Amino acid sequence: MPSATxxxxxxxxxxxxxxxxxxxxxxPEALRLPKVSSSAGPQLRDPxxxxxxxxxAIHAGSSLYKLDTGLLESLAxxxxxxxxxxxxxxxxxxxxxxxxxxxxxxxxxxSLEPSSLDDVxxxxxxxxxxxxxxxxxxxxxxxxRTRINVLTRRRDNMPRLRTLVLEWTDPPxxxxxxxxxxxxxxxxIPILAHPxxxxxxxxxxxxxxxxxxxxxxxxxxFDLNATKRAIAQLDARAQWKSLASxxxxxxxxxxxxxxxxxxGPRLVDSAEIVAGWYTTLAEYAG
Numbered sequence: 001m002p003s004a005t006x007x008x009x010x011x012x013x014x015x016x017x018x019x020x021x022x023x024x025x026x027x028p029e030a031l032r033l034p035k036v037s038s039s040a041g042p043q044l045r046d047p048x049x050x051x052x053x054x055x056x057a058i059h060a061g062s063s064l065y066k067l068d069t070g071l072l073e074s075l076a077x078x079x080x081x082x083x084x085x086x087x088x089x090x091x092x093x094x095x096x097x098x099x100x101x102x103x104x105x106x107x108x109x110x111s112l113e114p115s116s117l118d119d120v121x122x123x124x125x126x127x128x129x130x131x132x133x134x135x136x137x138x139x140x141x142x143x144x145r146t147r148i149n150v151l152t153r154r155r156d157n158m159p160r161l162r163t164l165v166l167e168w169t170d171p172p173x174x175x176x177x178x179x180x181x182x183x184x185x186x187x188x189i190p191i192l193a194h195p196x197x198x199x200x201x202x203x204x205x206x207x208x209x210x211x212x213x214x215x216x217x218x219x220x221x222f223d224l225n226a227t228k229r230a231i232a233q234l235d236a237r238a239q240w241k242s243l244a245s246x247x248x249x250x251x252x253x254x255x256x257x258x259x260x261x262x263x264g265p266r267l268v269d270s271a272e273i274v275a276g277w278y279t280t281l282a283e284y285a286g
Contacts, residue, residue, distance in 0.1 A: 001091075003120075003264035004081040004112060004127070005030050010265050011128045012136030018075045021091070023221075026258065026266075034075065037091050038066045047170040047219060047230050065091045069099045076105035079130065084111045085177075114263045115177045115196040117148075117185070124265070140265065147268050148185065151275055155187030158278055163188035164212035164245075167256070168219050169230045172202045178263055186274035188214065204239040214281070215245045216274065218256035227253045252277050 005024040008017050014029060021037040024030045041064060044050045054064065072080075080100055084093040093111050100109045110130065114120045121141060128137030163183050165175035175183070176199035180190035191210050194200050217231050231253055234240040245251060252274070254260055259270040 001081070001083050001112075002026070003262045004083075006262070006264035006266065007124050007127050008081070008131070010136070010140050011124065011131070011133040013127075013131045013133050016131065018077055019071065023257075034071060036068045036071050036075075038068070040064055040066045045226065045229070047168060047233070051168070051170060065095075067091050067095055067099055069102065072099060073103055076103070077107045078105065080107045080109045081127070082109060082111050083113065085113045112263075117178050117181050117267055120178065120263045120265075120267055121145075123263075144265060144268050147272065151185050151187075151268075151271055154275060155185070158187040158275075159282055160187060160189050161213040161250070161278060161281070162191050162210075163214045163216060164191055164207065164210065165193065165216045165218060165260070167199045167261070169217065169234060172204065172207060173199045174202050175199060175260075178267060179260060182260070182267060182271045183216075183274065185271045187278050188274065204237055208239040208242055211243055212245050214250040214252070214278075215243065216252045216254055216260075218254035218260040220256050220261040222256050223258070224253060224255040227256060250281060 001021060002024045005017065005020045006026055008014060009027050009029065014027075017030070017033060019036045020030050020033040022035045022039065023037075024033070024035075041053055044053060080096060082091065082093055082096040097109055100107050108130075110127075112123045114123055121144065124140060125137055128134055165179055165183060167173045167175055167179070174192050174194050175190060176194040176197050180193040180195035183190040183193070191212055192202055192206065217227055217234075219227055219230055222230065231251065240246060254270070254273065259266055259273065
């Protein structure tokens with residue numbers, strides 16, 4: 001999965017990575033790797049259409065992704081890093097585990113299931129341990145914790161904005177797992193959030209009643225351009241345009257695919273981006 005690919009390269013194990021998924025796009029070196037997965041559905045752009053397709057596939061018991069078992073066999077990996085956190089975001093653990101049992105290389109299958117930033121740091125340390133990259137892990141963790149400490153000190157001097165993060169826009173979905181923690185680290189107060197748990201559907205009436213001070217829109221799997229298109233579609237909703245954050249322009253579009261939704265080292269980048277936005281809002285208000 002993309003976050004594991006990022007971690008492995010970041011700790012100095014990139015030369016040992018023999019393949020990645022079709023969604024592994026960072027660092028740039030990962031783009032040159034063979035792809036062992038592909039999307040099983042149509043290429044859709046509209047959030048509502050994507051949601052309906054995903055619901056239909058799950059209801060029918062169909063996988064959203066294909067796994068190239070022939071390529072896996074030819075690569076003969078010693079280690080496969082996968083996930084059990086979300087069947088929508090990546091190839092399901094069960095599909096990977098079943099495929100691994102058929103491989104002659106008898107690979108070790110490791111599943112990552114982080115629910116917080118601390119869990120992500122633990123995953124980094126774990127992957128470093130099993131790949132023999134202790135020094136790379138030490139440098140990376142030290143750097144990340146230094147930046148986290150800077151953010152922690154900085155937020156104490158900032159006004160705390162009640163912030164809604166939309167992980168999806170049609171239907172609207174709350175921020176789950178590590179995202180509320182990132183907002184707190186950046187200096188905000190997450191609302192309608194589900195820390196450490198799956199994101200949940202929200203109603204527009206519920207959002208309007210909460211009337212957040214600020215809104216971050218970062219749909220899972222969407223880049224910045226796709227996010228901006230999704231935000232433009234929200235203008236058709238009266239509840240959206242009634243929000244104080246909409247009227248004041250406190251709406252931040254983020255690349256959810258690269259940052260918010262990907263539990264890797266760049267989560268700290270995400271917190272820094274949000275903290276910088278809060279600073280800009282405070283300076284503008286002042």
